[in-house]
Amino acid sequence: FSSLVVAEQFEGKLADNVTNVVGAASQFGEDVHVLLHGKDPESQLDGLSKISGISKVILAKHDDLENPTATDLANVAQKALTDGGYKRLLTPSTNFGKDFLPRIAGKIDSQPITDVIKIESENVFQRPVYSGNLVSTVESSDDIKLITVRSTNFDTSPEGELSAPTEHLDVSDCVGTSGYTYEFVENIVEKSDRPELTSASVVVSGGRGMKNGENFSMLYELADVLGDGAVGASRAAVDAGFVPNELQVGQTGKVVAPNLYIAVGISGAIQHLAGMKDSKTIVAINKDPEAPIFEIASYGLVGDLFTVVPELTKKLQK
Amino acid sequence: MKVLVGVKRVLDYSIKVRPNAAKTAVDLKGAKIMNPFCEIAVEEAIQMKEKKKAKEVIAVSIGDKTAAETIRAALAMGADRGIHVLTNQRIDSDLQPLAVAKIFKHVFEENKTDLVLLGKQSIDDDANQTGQILAAMLDVPQATFASEIEFADDGDLIVTREIDAGLQKVKISVPSVITCDLRLNQPRFAKIPDIIKAKRKKIQTLKLEKLDIDTEPRAKTIKVDNPEVREGGVMVDNVDDLMSKLREDKII
Numbered sequence: 332f333s334s335l336v337v338a339e340q341f342e343g344k345l346a347d348n349v350t351n352v353v354g355a356a357s358q359f360g361e362d363v364h365v366l367l368h369g370k371d372p373e374s375q376l377d378g379l380s381k382i383s384g385i386s387k388v389i390l391a392k393h394d395d396l397e398n399p400t401a402t403d404l405a406n407v408a409q410k411a412l413t414d415g416g417y418k419r420l421l422t423p424s425t426n427f428g429k430d431f432l433p434r435i436a437g438k439i440d441s442q443p444i445t446d447v448i449k450i451e452s453e454n455v456f457q458r459p460v461y462s463g464n465l466v467s468t469v470e471s472s473d474d475i476k477l478i479t480v481r482s483t484n485f486d487t488s489p490e491g492e493l494s495a496p497t498e499h500l501d502v503s504d505c506v507g508t509s510g511y512t513y514e515f516v517e518n519i520v521e522k523s524d525r526p527e528l529t530s531a532s533v534v535v536s537g538g539r540g541m542k543n544g545e546n547f548s549m550l551y552e553l554a555d556v557l558g559d560g561a562v563g564a565s566r567a568a569v570d571a572g573f574v575p576n577e578l579q580v581g582q583t584g585k586v587v588a589p590n591l592y593i594a595v596g597i598s599g600a601i602q603h604l605a606g607m608k609d610s611k612t613i614v615a616i617n618k619d620p621e622a623p624i625f626e627i628a629s630y631g632l633v634g635d636l637f638t639v640v641p642e643l644t645k646k647l648q649k
Numbered sequence: 650m651k652v653l654v655g656v657k658r659v660l661d662y663s664i665k666v667r668p669n670a671a672k673t674a675v676d677l678k679g680a681k682i683m684n685p686f687c688e689i690a691v692e693e694a695i696q697m698k699e700k701k702k703a704k705e706v707i708a709v710s711i712g713d714k715t716a717a718e719t720i721r722a723a724l725a726m727g728a729d730r731g732i733h734v735l736t737n738q739r740i741d742s743d744l745q746p747l748a749v750a751k752i753f754k755h756v757f758e759e760n761k762t763d764l765v766l767l768g769k770q771s772i773d774d775d776a777n778q779t780g781q782i783l784a785a786m787l788d789v790p791q792a793t794f795a796s797e798i799e800f801a802d803d804g805d806l807i808v809t810r811e812i813d814a815g816l817q818k819v820k821i822s823v824p825s826v827i828t829c830d831l832r833l834n835q836p837r838f839a840k841i842p843d844i845i846k847a848k849r850k851k852i853q854t855l856k857l858e859k860l861d862i863d864t865e866p867r868a869k870t871i872k873v874d875n876p877e878v879r880e881g882g883v884m885v886d887n888v889d890d891l892m893s894k895l896r897e898d899k900i901i
Contacts, residue, residue, distance in 0.1 A: 341814055400819065401781065401791055426813045430793050433746070433778040437785025442747040442867035443778050456868075459876070460742075460774055461666045465675060467742070467774075468872035512805055512822035513790035520815035529813075557901070566831070576796065576832065577815045582775065583831060585813070591900055601662075608879055612900055614891065629882035630894050642888045647901065 332418040333362035333386070337408050338379075339427045342518065343369055343397060345378030347530035348423045348482035353382050355485040356421045358450045362386040366411050366500070368404065370397040376493070383491025389415075390499050393506045398515040405434035406505035412439075412475070414500070424479035425529070425585075432477055441473040448484040462582040463605030483529070483588035483609060521575065525554075526561050528578065532590045533560030534610070536580055538603075539567040540596020540617065540636055547574055549640050550595060556647045563587065563607075565597045581606035596636045599624025616640065650823065652694045652703045653762040654728065655753065655779070656710045657684040657740065657771045658719040668873040675741060675773070675873055683719050686768025688726075690829040692836040693798065694766050695727035702800055703764075705729050709756055711749060712740045717852055724847035725839035731850065732756055736857035738864060741773040748864035750782035755860055757787060762824070764806075769794050769828040780828035790821035794830040 334356040339346035349365070356363045363384055367375045368391040379385060391407045399407075408431065412420050420435070422428035424446045436443045449457035451468065456478070460467045528534065535554040537547050547562065554560030563585070564578040580587055582605035592610035597603060599615070599622055607613070608627055615628035616636050625631040632639060660666060664679040683691075697703035708723035710716040711734040720731035734752055738744045757765060770777035777793075784791035792798075792808035796816065799807045805822050811830050821827075839847070857864065885891045895901045 341812075398817075401784075401793070405785065426794060426811065429777050430781065430791075433781035434785035434791070436747060436778070437750060437782040440747070442745050443776075443782075444868050445776060445778060455871070460873070461660075461675065462662065462772060462775065463876065464666050465668060465873055466876045467870055468874075469868040470871050471868045473867050509788075509790070511788075511790050511825075512820060513825075514820045516807065516818035516820055518812070518815065518817050519809075570832065575815060576811045577813065583770070591895075612895075612898060613882070614895075625884070626881055627879045630891055631882065631884045632887070632891055633884065634887075639888060643891070646888060646892060 332416065333364050334359050335412055335415060335417040335420045336363060336365045337420060337422040338365050338367050338375070339423050339425060340367070340369055340375060341427070343371065343374065345375045346423070347527050348425070349378065350382045350487040351482035351485045352421055352423050352480055353384055354488045355450060355480045357384045357488065359419065359453065364389060364415065366391060366408065368396045368399065368407060370394045376497070380493045381490050382488045382493065384488050385493060385495045388495050388497045390497055391502050392499065393502050395506050396502070398518065400513045400515060401431040401434050402509050402513055403506045404431040405438070407500065407502050409435045409438055410502070410505055411500055418474070419476040419478060421478045421480055423482045428479045432479055436477050439475060441475050441477050442471065443477040443479070444469060444471055445479040447478055447480045459605065462602050464601060481586055483586055526559055528561045528563055528580070529585050529587055531559070531561035533557045534563050534587055534589045535560055535593045535595065536563035536565065536597060537568055537573070537595050538565040538597030539571060541568060541573060544573040549644070553593070553640055553644045556644050557591065565603050594624050594628070595640060597624055598622045599627070650703045650764055651705045651707065651760065651762040652697060653753070653757055653760065653765045654690050654694045654706060654708050654723065655767045656687040656691060656708050656719050656723045657768070658710060658712055658716050659684045659741065659771055659773045662772055668875070672872055672874050674739065674870060677741065681715065683722050684768050684771045686770060686829055688836040689831070689833050690766040690768050691723045691726050691728060692834045693829055696834065698727065707732060707760060707762065709734070709753065711736060711744065711752055711857070713737050720852055721847050722839065724850045725844045726837060727843070729850065731852035733852050733854045734857050735854055738857070742870045743866045744864055745866050745868060746776050746778035746782055747867060748862065749779050750786055751862045752857070752860065753783050754786050755862065764823055765826040767826065767828050769830050780826045784826040787824065787826070790825045791827070792819050792821055792825065793828045795827050796830050796832045798827065798833070
């Protein structure tokens with residue numbers, strides 16, 4: 332039985348994590364089909380072009396699927412799931428995936444397995460619990476499995492050529508058919524040329540020690556000089572209003588695993604570590620030598636971030 | 650509007666959690682608290698009452714007899730009455746979102762409620778599923794990861810939710826399910842007079858086994874273990890030191 336991947340997109344742009352989710356799906360050893368949705372899903376085919384291992388692409392095209400409600404997207408995904416006789420549906424465990432996937436579960440009576448970090452077999456999965464302090468291994472007895480995966484825990488699919496046939500899914504009975512009011516109003520996002528936080532190879536994060544939002548500009552400078560880095564933040568910095576919510580790295584925010592993660596003025600609460608401890612190299616800069624972040628940092632520097640960060644940026648610029 | 654709020658009893662997050670000796674489940678010894686996301690849901694419901702948008706707030710918890718304490722805490726914050734679904738099933742792992750949603754559906758229909766407020770996830774299983782599953786079972790709209798809830802003139806709710814790229818606003822009718830995120834509000838501390846008043850508020854107890862709901866776990870926990878420990882690194886004295894280490898590693 333093939334696996335169905337519901338690809339994440341935002342405002343028409345395919346997410347970087349699609350290759351990781353396809354990689355996860357391919358671990359089941361069966362054909363992988365990908366569902367694209369939006370007002371113009373064909374334009375996302377380009378984004379799939381370097382991912383190998385996809386044997387079919389299903390296109391769900393509707394204006395209201397550009398910013399779909401969870402109801403409509405779940406309806407569409409459920410229809411593709413049922414029509415195609417798939418035994419498993421995979422999507423990333425981002426807010427995108429978390430929003431719609433469990434609705435399908437409510438309709439087909441299946442217990443979702445979410446935030447999977449390892450696929451041990453057809454029915455056995457590992458997932459973090461208690462803010463990632465423990466790992467739980469679960470065995471699913473559901474016939475049809477609904478799975479969200481932590482894309483940072485799965486390798487990208489090997490590069491290849493997309494040569495899969497496409498087919499259109501008739502979504503006329505899936506979109507806007509609920510009978511209740513559930514409408515998209517607007518997105519409030521800051522446009523940025525920066526790489527996605529969840530797929531950037533360098534992330535510079537600031538914590539409460541940054542003292543205010545303006546000071547984050549020095550982290551943006553450092554991220555730039557390190558080469559196209561993204562900027563993240565601890566929950567404390569977001570709660571304090573220094574930066575907007577989408578920068579939050581942590582158990583209840585984004586999970587990242589870049590090549591280089593620099594934690595600036597972040598104490599290292601368990602919930603923050605849950606979101607970045609799989610980073611390849613972790614650098615911590617904090618004036619408190621007792622900060623827990625130093626326990627997992629590859630390199631720790633005790634010092635005043637307001638001197639260290641500009642000094643590091645200046646020396647890297649040379 | 651009648652508001653149903655779910656409150657889950659969880660292990661205090663400041664406790665160092667560990668597996669039991671057999672590594673088959675979490676060792677649940679230790680102080681318990683109301684799941685922080687549930688607290689936010691209760692607070693939001695109380696604020697709706699204070700703004701005269703909600704008429705009655707019902708706090709629901711599922712678990713053994715200690716779950717009643719968590720309901721009392723919600724009553725002390727201002728909920729009007731409680732419903733305790735009594736069961737000895739482990740609520741951190743065996744009683745799973747699919748089953749919990751079925752229980753909430755039963756309570757919702759029995760009490761003819763309008764709005765369900767749940768925390769977006771509980772800090773034990775970190776599932777982030779129950780609200781969504783429930784909304785689908787009830788065939789109502791949902792707004793997840795809510796950071797703001799406003800009332801439109803036509804009776805609908807405008808909910809601002811946290812999405813991966815930033816924020817999103819959706820308009821949903823009632824009945825509906827909303828899951829509450831960190832920045833929705835700051836839960837109040839119950840004052841002593843409210844704690845005392847709460848003792849007189851009613852908690853109805855229902856036995857789960859009598860509800861004819863299949864609550865067997867579909868994703869059975871077969872092992873619980875510590876994650877791979879990340880090796881500690883080294884301290885460096887200054888920026889030059891740091892840079893030479895990063896150069897050695899070919900990172901810069």
